[in-house]
Each structure stands twice: as structure tokens, then as C-alpha cells.
Amino acid sequence: MITASLAQLSQALAAGRLSSVELTRGLLDRIAALAPALNAFITLDREGALAQAHAADAARAAGHAGPLTGIPVAHKDVLMTAGLRTTCGSRMLENFVAPYDAFVVEKLAQAGMVLVGKTNMDEFAMGSSNETSYFGPVRNPWNTEYVPGGSSGGSAAAVAARLIPAATGTDTGGSIRQPAALSGICGLKPTYGVCSRYGLIAFASSLDTPGVFAQTAEDCAHLLGAMAGHDPRDSTSLDRLPEDYTRDLARPLTGLRIGLPKQYFGEGTESDVADAIATALSELRKQGATIVDVNLSTVDLSVPVYYVIAPAEASSNLSRFDGVRYGHRAAHYADLMDMYKRSRAEGFGAEVKRRILVGTYVLSHGYYDAYYLKAQQVRRLIADDFQRVYEQCDVIVGPTSPTTAFKFGDKTDDPVRMYLNDIFTIAGNLTGAPGISIPCGFDGKGLPVGMQIQANYFREARILNVAHQYQQATDWHTRVPEAFRP
């Protein structure tokens, strides 16, 4: 029972068939037994979780329970959790205890969810394989020789292994959708500004988007409803009326126009991946959707644009980690400049340093116009390209990632190949539009394939509708890696 989906757990809790304490204790035991093999968690809070579970059961007894009350959740370690260590996967914050809660942490706590711990991640959310974490790589539950995707690899692996029914993630270039695809679960990145970034340790401010992992699209809808909302502490948070993201789940797909960009099926896309998507599309067509061939000519531009803008913002965002006020400070240094250099050299890993260097370079005098300014201009062209395509279709469907999971070390020596793994997800961050990845099959090696469904701004409910209807007719989302079956 405890490995069921969030919606099923919610029903069981409501019906009194299960208590939050039973559920939480059961999952904590499961985590204790199985998580170490995956290295999915950086910090666990058993006592705190059980206390919250007791409180949730008490709230339910008093008649104050919502759909998420008493359900355990794990937060990506990029989100600030008051009183709990928040490392961002970095030596820089190895012993940093957050003094406040991130907005989305606060919202899910208000919804009654039980925080069990913090999940492993690429250092400062920079990576597509979870190999850059100071706390070691996360392993893919489907095959521990393979990466789970990144940067939210710990959250994805934990949900895929049914160690937790729901986990948060953040998506800056695909960091929710790509690990969801590679780990065989659902990962939703909402529209930029729908969930406040307050308390999210910034990587690239104009791209960072909090979102969720769960077993089903329906679960994602419930979670997003609880996480969304205006936050006056984030100037980029949008002030919109609250939405019921479950409202369209049952809507039939008749008349749905699915845009299929030919650029998503080029030479970089593995044939097993392309085949799985083709099969999924025929299911959607069977349900009444029509396929429209669309032309997203800017697809190839998104990776280079991203690798100018994201490092530029990161190079500035990470300046606060200087060893002066908190975080890692070198034990010995000669003077101020030496303290900065040593503290940052010791505190940051190679990928973080690479991006700080790239970002510093593209913002430098004499290079700014050629790189940063040009990248912003192309970013605008990419957004225009999508707007044009959305005149022809309601959603865009394609592979989340051109490949399934890869082996550890496979791409670590070739950053550009690693970066290309996010080629289909990055545009969603550059434009700010929403997207989901849902499981839609397996490749010849038994590794999951993810299908990405994107739509225009604020069309999360439509995306969730398509995903949910697909999941009503298929069972890929119910598959559990053998080693983790209950």
C-alpha cells in the first residue's frame, strides 16, 4: 500500500485504512533499506517526519484534512528547509542549516505534507546526470550502472523506486523533465512565475522553475495546485487567480491538435526513443487527437543560447558564496583575495567552476554584446517560434530527451555531449512555458523512455489532461524497477 500513488494514498488516508504515521514510518523504513543503494537522499529527518505525521493524523481526526494531508514528500536539496541542512549538493554548503522555508516548502507544509528529507542533486543544479554532486552520484533504479538524469536525480530516483510518493524538483534546462524521463516517472515543470522561487538557491534566475515528481499526472496536478500561488517576496512571481489543475483531467482528447516538430526526430534521437514516441502518438490519435507536423526551426539554437544565459546568471548568483558570512571557508589563507580564491576553489566542484568561468567570460567587457546580448535576442526568436507553432496546435509532443539513461562517466569528459541531452527541454525554460515528462515505454536495455508534452503559457491543465488520458489507457507509469517492487 505505502508504494501506491499519491491519489491512492490520499483515498486510503481519508478512508482511515492507513494513518500518516504508518505510512511515514513504512516509507522511512523502506528508505533506510533501499535508498543507500541509490544515494538518493542527502539528509533524512526521521524524527521530524514522524512528528509531522502525528500532527497530520491529529489534524485529520479534528476534521482538518486536505487531499495532501499526511502524505510524505521529499524536497530537492536546492530548496531551503528551516532547521534542516540544505546543501545544494555542494561542499560549499555541506553544513549549512537553512534558517527559513522556501515558498514551495512552506506551501506543501501548509497543505499538510510530511517532509521526510532532502534529495541528492547535481551541485547547484548544474548537470544532467547527477554526477556532479559533492555527495556522490545518484543511481538509476532501473539499472544502477546508469545515471538517473539530473539535476533533480535524487528526487526522480526516489519516486521511481517508490521510496516516496512525491518529490519536488527544480527545472532550469530540463532538470525535472529529463530525470523524470530517464527514471521512468512523471515530472512537471510549470510556467515560470507560477511557483515562487523564494528559497530556491538560485542557479539561473530567469530559468529556475520549481516543480514536482510523482507517479501520475493526476498526482502532479494535486501537487501543483498546492505549490502554486503569488508570493510578494519574489518579484517574478505572478499574481494570478488560483487554479484547479485537476479540472480538465477527465476531458476526452477529441479534437486535440498535437504538434510534432520534425526537428525532434533528427540523428541525435535514438531509434528506441523515436519508436516509443510513435507508439504513444498512435494511442493519442486513437483517443481522437490529430497530429500536425510543425516546424520548430530554432530547436538547435536553444542549447547554445542556454549555455550563455544560464552560466552568465550563475556566475553572478554564486558570487554570494564567498566564505565571508556562511558556507565553506578555507582553513588557511594569506589575505582577503586568498580567502576568496581558496574558499571557492575548495567549495565548488569542476562543473560549477566551468560554468562560473563561462558566465564570467560572456559578461565581460568586449564580449557582452557578442554573447549575452545576442543570446537574449535569440531567446526572443525561440519564444516567437513557439508562439507561431502554437497557432497550429494545442500541445507539442516529442521525446523528453534524445536518449535513455546513459552509463556513469559516459559523458563526463565531453560537456557538450552532456549538454545536448537537454536539447528538447531547454526551450521550455528559455520561453518559460510549461512541460511534463511521462513514461511511455522502454528501450532495448530495459531503460525507460519519457514523452514530453509541452503547451503554451498557463496551459498546465491541458498538459495534465493529455498526460492523464494517456495514462488511463497505458500502464507505463505503473511499472516499478524490479529491485524496488514491494
Added chain:
Amino acid sequence: MKWEVVIGLETHAQLSTASKIFSGASTAFGAAPNTQASAVDIALPGVLPVLNKGAVERAIRLGLAVGATISQRSVFARKNYFYPDLPKGYQISQYEIPVVQGGGIAIVSPTRGEVTVRLTRAHLEEDAGKSLHEDFHGMTGIDLNRAGTPLLEIVTEPDMRSAEEAVAYAKTLHSLVRWIGICDGNMQEGSFRCDANVSVRPAGEVALGTRSEIKNLNSFRFMHDAIEFEVRRQIELIEDGGQVVQETRLYDPDRRETRSMRTKEDAQDYRYFPDPDLPPLVIDEAWIERLRQSQPELPDAMGERLVTQHGLSRADALAMTASREVADYYSAAAKALQAGGTSSNKLVANWVQGELANSLHRADVGIAHSPVSPDQLAALLRRVEDGTISGKIAKDVFDAMWAGEGGGDADAIIERRGLRQISDSGAIEKIVDEVLRANAAIVAEVKAGKEKAFNALVGKIMAATKGVANPAQVNAILKQRLMQ
């Protein structure tokens, strides 16, 4: 060779908001270190800036006061550099598109008469914290109370031609920002700080010479002395065959000299880029209009009104609008006196810049904290106007009021000290006759044509009345008696 001095000023005015520009922490001066630094001010991971609208309104008010363009859309950028008192590793500052563009401030130059100093721009930014080197043996303490304090950086064109003009501009701006209530102008606490860009060029040359930027000019006198020093230094350097290098120089008030801080070669690359945490600042016409409606009457307009409606001379009007506080005092006293005529207004203006100003100066007290209130001064001047006391006696009464005698009530002091002016002709004639009888020798001198002797007699008569006789009547009666 004859040299022309060219000066441009950059002024950092601390805006008088209760909280910081991007956080809710207090901006009050003098609190214990780091007690007014919020999570945003110390740049904890995950925190974000939220713009304080009050700071924007103050910037708009300045723009309106100097006839500038208020940008409908302006952008906050990040200025990146590492320093321990800069918690984020970058300062948020408006770079490419500032909130206020253009405008000008009229000053009176000692050599060129009325001159308008053009403003390039005024932009919003946050202050850094402070590094404390004392009290921490071999270490540096960081106080982040000041971090995030809102500043408006007001930049001029290179329109000033002497240290005097630079000081005149700085004083006018200083007065203006206090007048419109956007900055308390406290220079000791760093609320109003100037940097001067100084260069020289041969008279008649159009191209600008290489400039140096002098920092740390936190008093008008320092500004004057630093510029004078720098001008001399540059001219001597060039005349000795050297070249001025573009650099930042620091003024040392103890040694009264500027010295090099860093040259252009050391200049950092700040890697400015638009802050992705802050959407562009959009100011609509309605917002500007609301502020325009609530903008106080500006010094120039008020001065004009004092000339045309109050009947003051231009010089008096200028003096009465030298600062918001003086203007408020004058206005309150003139209103309280109520007589309303030109002579009454003139009387108030004379007293405000005469007796009151002197006393304030002696006691080193600001006019806003004057022990003699505008109402009390008006009550005193009412007695001058109605002839109860003479102007000379009024000064004694004023001193008594200043000292707190009679609760500052002019009438009570006049009564108690018996200072009411004698205007009864009979009484004055009697005293005059007594004095003439007792001073026959002086009378003889007068009659012999010695004018000084006449004044001596007046003095004796006034002394005999303890100064309260009406001087005009004394004069008239004395003349009449001597003719007999």
C-alpha cells in the same frame, strides 16, 4: 597659459525611506552592527529583492523638481565585484536605463552669474555595508546595517568651472533634496556624499582634459579644498610637462590633499547585466501625476511668490528659501504676524536672517529647533509694529525670549521689565528739559554747530528713559527745544 577648470559631480543621496530598497529592514542610523540586516541584506541563499516603491517615488520627486524626464521603463542591473561588505557579490544599480534622465539645477556663480548645471541622469541603487578595521586585531568586522540602503545617484554634465560653482551646485542640490523631503541631507552620517570629476584644459579649448575622480567629499569645505588642490596639482603637472592620468583619488582632509586610489588600468570589469530577479521598473503617467500634485512648492517658485506677493526683495526671498526649514519658519512667522502688509513681511525676513540667524549660529542650533518659535517671534514683532517697543529694545526682548524668560512670551517680558515705549509727548518733553538743564555745556556745543554734540544729547535722553522713549519723538522734541 590660462587654464579652464571643468567639473562634474556625482552625488549619492540616501533616500529617506523607513525600510531598505530591496528588503523590509530598517534604514535607521546608528543601530548595533548587523541588527538591521535581514536575510535579503546578508544575501542568504534563495532570497530575492523586492523593490521599495517609496524609493522610486523619491526618485520621481527629484526628477519632477529638476525638470527631468521620468523613464517609463527603467532597468536594474547587477554590478559584479567581490568585497566583504557587498554580500551578494554584486550591487543592484540602474545602469543602461536610469529612472531619471536630464533636467538641470540653477546656481549662482560668483563669476558667471546665474548658470544652469545640466543633469545627465539620476539612478536608483543600493548601498553596501561597512568594513570595520578597528577593534578587530588583524581582522575585519563587517556591519551590514547599511547594506541595501536606498541611494539616488545624481550625475551632472561637466558644467561647473570652479570649486565655488561646484560647491554652489552641491549646496543647491543639498537644499533641494531636503526641501522635497527625499533625503535628510545629513553629511556626517553619509546621507549626502559627493564625488567630483575634475579636469583642466587650456582656455578656449573645446576637448575635455583627462579627468580624475575625487572621492570622499563629505563636507562642502572639503569639496572646495579638494577641488582647489586637484586643479593646482593638474595644472602644475601639465605645465611641468607631465600628463594627467585617469584615476580615482581620495581626499585626505587632514593633509588637505588628494592621493591616488586606483588608476584606470586597475579598473574592474563589473560585468553589468540586467538583474533577472527584478522586472523592469514601469512608471505610468498616473503615478507621476499623483506625485506632481503632492509635490511641495519648490524654492524658485516660492521665491518668486515672496517677491510678487510678499513684497520681499529678491535677496530676501532667496534668503527665506535657502532651506525648507528657513522657508517653513518664515512662512509660519509671517502668517502669525497676520498684519500681512509688505512692511510686516520685510520685518520678519529681516529678523529671520538677522537676530534669529545670529543666535542660532552662536548656539549651533538648527532653525527647526529654535528656542523662539515662529509664533513667539511674530508676537514680538507685533509689538515693534504697533510702537509698543522700538526695534532696539526688541533685540533685548528677543534675547530674553531666547533665554526662556517669561516662557518666551514677548508681552510678559515687556511688562515685567517696563520696556513699553514712552510716546507721551508731555513725558518726553519733561525728560528732555531735565537733560538740557543738566548739560548746559553740551547744549552750548550744539549751538556752536557741533553735530556730534546733538547725538550725545539724544544718548543721554535715551539713557534717562532706559531706552524706552520713542526715538523719533525724542529727536523732534530735542530739535524743537534747541531752536528756542
